[in-house]
Amino acid sequence: MHPNPPAFRFPDPYPDYFEGGILKSEYLTNVPEDLARFLGNEGQLTMHQLRAFYGHAKRAEDASRRGLPLAGAVKEIRKLVPIAADRLGKKKITPTFHRFLRDNALYVRTDDSAATLKAFLEHFEALVGFCQGKLKEKERT
Numbered sequence: 614m615h616p617n618p619p620a621f622r623f624p625d626p627y628p629d630y631f632e633g634g635i636l637k638s639e640y641l642t643n644v645p646e647d648l649a650r651f652l653g654n655e656g657q658l659t660m661h662q663l664r665a666f667y668g669h670a671k672r673a674e675d676a677s678r679r680g681l682p683l684a685g686a687v688k689e690i691r692k693l694v695p696i697a698a699d700r701l702g703k704k705k706i707t708p709t710f711h712r713f714l715r716d717n718a719l720y721v722r723t724d725d726s727a728a729t730l731k732a733f734l735e736h737f738e739a740l741v742g743f744c745q746g747k748l749k750e751k752e753r754t
Contacts, residue, residue, distance in 0.1 A: 620708075620709070621647075621648060621651045621709045621712075623644075623712070623713075623716070624639070624644060627716055628640070628716060628717055628720050628732075628733070628736070630720075630729065630732040630733075630736070631728070631732070636732050636735060640732065640735070640736045640739070641735060641736065641739045642739070644736070645736060645739035645740040645742075645743050646739075646743045648709070648713065648740055648743075649740055649743035649744040649747050649748075650743075650747060651709060652707065652709060652710060652744060652747065652748060653744065653747030653748055655707045655709060656749075657704070657705075657706070657707045658706055658707055658710050658744075658748055659748055659749045659750060659751045660744060660745070660748045660749065660750050660751070661750060661751035662700065662705055662706055662710075663710075663740075663741060663744055663748060664741065666693060666696075666697070666714060666737075667737055667738070667741050669689070669692070669693060669696070670690060670693065670733070670734060670737055671734065672689070673686045673687075673689035673690050673730075674686060674730060674731070674734050676689065677727060677730065683723050683726075683727055683730070684723045686727075686730060687721050687722065687723050687730065690718050690721045690730065690733070691718055691719070691721075693714050693715075693718045694714065694715050694718050694719065697710075697711045697714040697715060697718075698711070698715075713740070717733045717736065717737070718733075720733065721733050
Protein backbone atom coordinates (compact mmCIF):
# COMPACT_ATOMS: atom_id res chain seq x y z
CA MET A 614 0.00 0.00 0.00
CA HIS A 615 1.46 3.32 -1.10
CA PRO A 616 0.83 6.17 1.41
CA ASN A 617 0.31 8.83 -1.27
CA PRO A 618 -0.28 7.11 -4.60
CA PRO A 619 -0.45 9.23 -7.74
CA ALA A 620 -3.93 9.94 -9.09
CA PHE A 621 -5.52 7.31 -11.31
CA ARG A 622 -5.51 8.33 -14.96
CA PHE A 623 -9.09 7.96 -16.16
CA PRO A 624 -9.52 7.90 -19.95
CA ASP A 625 -10.16 11.31 -21.46
CA PRO A 626 -13.07 11.87 -21.87
CA TYR A 627 -14.50 9.71 -19.09
CA PRO A 628 -16.91 8.08 -19.24
CA ASP A 629 -17.33 7.71 -22.98
CA TYR A 630 -18.99 4.30 -23.22
CA PHE A 631 -20.02 4.06 -26.85
CA GLU A 632 -18.49 3.85 -30.27
CA GLY A 633 -20.96 3.47 -33.10
CA GLY A 634 -23.72 2.78 -30.59
CA ILE A 635 -21.83 -0.20 -29.10
CA LEU A 636 -20.26 -0.36 -25.65
CA LYS A 637 -16.49 -0.04 -26.01
CA SER A 638 -14.78 -3.22 -24.84
CA GLU A 639 -12.22 -1.31 -22.78
CA TYR A 640 -15.04 -0.41 -20.33
CA LEU A 641 -15.37 -4.12 -19.58
CA THR A 642 -11.65 -4.95 -19.59
CA ASN A 643 -8.74 -2.50 -19.43
CA VAL A 644 -10.37 0.44 -17.64
CA PRO A 645 -11.98 -1.53 -14.76
CA GLU A 646 -8.96 -3.84 -14.41
CA ASP A 647 -6.54 -0.91 -14.15
CA LEU A 648 -8.91 0.90 -11.79
CA ALA A 649 -9.28 -2.20 -9.58
CA ARG A 650 -5.51 -2.57 -9.34
CA PHE A 651 -5.21 1.12 -8.42
CA LEU A 652 -7.98 0.93 -5.80
CA GLY A 653 -6.33 -2.16 -4.31
CA ASN A 654 -3.04 -0.31 -3.99
CA GLU A 655 -4.77 2.63 -2.31
CA GLY A 656 -5.87 0.18 0.38
CA GLN A 657 -8.83 2.14 1.76
CA LEU A 658 -11.88 0.90 -0.18
CA THR A 659 -13.33 -2.42 0.95
CA MET A 660 -15.32 -4.98 -0.99
CA HIS A 661 -18.15 -4.31 1.47
CA GLN A 662 -18.32 -0.63 0.43
CA LEU A 663 -17.91 -1.49 -3.25
CA ARG A 664 -20.72 -4.05 -3.14
CA ALA A 665 -22.99 -1.63 -1.26
CA PHE A 666 -22.68 0.96 -4.02
CA TYR A 667 -23.00 -1.66 -6.75
CA GLY A 668 -26.08 -3.09 -5.02
CA HIS A 669 -27.72 0.35 -4.98
CA ALA A 670 -27.08 0.78 -8.70
CA LYS A 671 -28.26 -2.75 -9.50
CA ARG A 672 -31.50 -2.24 -7.54
CA ALA A 673 -32.20 0.91 -9.57
CA GLU A 674 -31.71 -1.03 -12.80
CA ASP A 675 -33.91 -3.88 -11.53
CA ALA A 676 -36.67 -1.44 -10.56
CA SER A 677 -36.54 -0.01 -14.08
CA ARG A 678 -37.00 -3.51 -15.51
CA ARG A 679 -40.02 -4.00 -13.23
CA GLY A 680 -41.74 -0.88 -14.50
CA LEU A 681 -40.20 2.09 -12.70
CA PRO A 682 -39.93 4.84 -15.32
CA LEU A 683 -36.39 5.36 -16.57
CA ALA A 684 -36.35 8.83 -15.00
CA GLY A 685 -36.94 7.20 -11.60
CA ALA A 686 -34.10 4.74 -12.11
CA VAL A 687 -31.76 7.56 -13.18
CA LYS A 688 -32.78 9.51 -10.07
CA GLU A 689 -31.81 6.49 -7.93
CA ILE A 690 -28.45 6.28 -9.72
CA ARG A 691 -27.87 10.00 -9.12
CA LYS A 692 -28.38 9.42 -5.39
CA LEU A 693 -25.00 7.69 -5.48
CA VAL A 694 -23.37 11.14 -5.83
CA PRO A 695 -24.29 12.55 -2.38
CA ILE A 696 -23.91 9.13 -0.73
CA ALA A 697 -20.39 8.88 -2.17
CA ALA A 698 -19.60 12.42 -1.02
CA ASP A 699 -20.66 11.45 2.51
CA ARG A 700 -18.50 8.30 2.46
CA LEU A 701 -15.57 10.27 1.08
CA GLY A 702 -15.92 12.80 3.90
CA LYS A 703 -15.89 9.93 6.42
CA LYS A 704 -12.83 8.45 4.66
CA LYS A 705 -14.74 5.25 3.89
CA ILE A 706 -13.99 5.55 0.17
CA THR A 707 -11.14 7.09 -1.79
CA PRO A 708 -11.22 10.17 -4.02
CA THR A 709 -10.60 7.82 -6.97
CA PHE A 710 -13.68 5.71 -6.25
CA HIS A 711 -15.69 8.87 -5.53
CA ARG A 712 -14.78 10.19 -8.99
CA PHE A 713 -15.72 6.85 -10.58
CA LEU A 714 -19.17 6.99 -8.96
CA ARG A 715 -19.78 10.70 -9.55
CA ASP A 716 -18.71 10.77 -13.19
CA ASN A 717 -20.63 7.63 -14.12
CA ALA A 718 -23.79 8.47 -12.16
CA LEU A 719 -23.96 11.90 -13.76
CA TYR A 720 -23.39 10.43 -17.24
CA VAL A 721 -26.47 8.16 -17.07
CA ARG A 722 -29.29 9.79 -19.03
CA THR A 723 -33.00 9.38 -19.61
CA ASP A 724 -32.91 10.24 -23.32
CA ASP A 725 -31.25 7.07 -24.60
CA SER A 726 -33.66 4.22 -23.79
CA ALA A 727 -31.57 3.09 -20.81
CA ALA A 728 -28.38 2.54 -22.87
CA THR A 729 -26.18 4.60 -20.52
CA LEU A 730 -27.75 2.95 -17.46
CA LYS A 731 -26.98 -0.49 -18.86
CA ALA A 732 -23.45 0.56 -19.88
CA PHE A 733 -22.74 1.95 -16.40
CA LEU A 734 -23.96 -1.25 -14.75
CA GLU A 735 -21.83 -3.42 -17.05
CA HIS A 736 -18.78 -1.21 -16.40
CA PHE A 737 -19.42 -1.27 -12.64
CA GLU A 738 -19.94 -5.05 -12.67
CA ALA A 739 -16.58 -5.48 -14.40
CA LEU A 740 -14.94 -3.31 -11.73
CA VAL A 741 -16.47 -5.44 -8.96
CA GLY A 742 -15.14 -8.57 -10.65
CA PHE A 743 -11.63 -7.20 -11.05
CA CYS A 744 -11.58 -5.91 -7.45
CA GLN A 745 -12.12 -9.41 -6.07
CA GLY A 746 -8.92 -10.36 -4.26
CA LYS A 747 -7.52 -6.84 -4.55
CA LEU A 748 -9.63 -5.18 -1.83
CA LYS A 749 -10.09 -6.13 1.80
CA GLU A 750 -13.48 -7.69 2.55
CA LYS A 751 -14.44 -5.15 5.21
CA GLU A 752 -12.84 -2.76 7.61
CA ARG A 753 -11.67 -4.25 10.88
CA THR A 754 -12.63 -2.29 13.98
